[in-house]
Amino acid sequence: MARGYSGDRVVLAYVARRPGATAKQVAQALGIPDGRVAVNLDRLTDDGLLVVASPGASGSPCLYLLPPTDGEPEKASGT
Incomplete structure (x- = not known):
């Protein structure tokens, strides 16, 4: 396995559980x-495995989600 990808998997799994x-x-x-x-x-965003739901404008942090699978955008938790 390429260096760093095991960390990617852990991060991806976390975001999958916590959109x-x-x-x-x-x-x-x-x-x-x-x-x-x-x-x-x-790396996950560049590879298309995650998407940024909020660009983090005006000092607010970026929110990460799994990409939509059915053509509908996913909603971040609490929105």
Whole structure:
């Protein structure tokens, strides 16, 4: 397995269970450094395995979701 992809799987599984999670929430919940989580999230987003639900404008954090499978956008938890 390529270096870093095991971390991607852990992050992907967390976001699958908690749609709308922020990078900080993922890092805190999994005990992974913020910088490592950012790399995992960037790679998962670039590969199309996650989507950004909120661009994080005006200082608000990005929210990450699994991509929609039926043509309908997923909603972040609590929205």
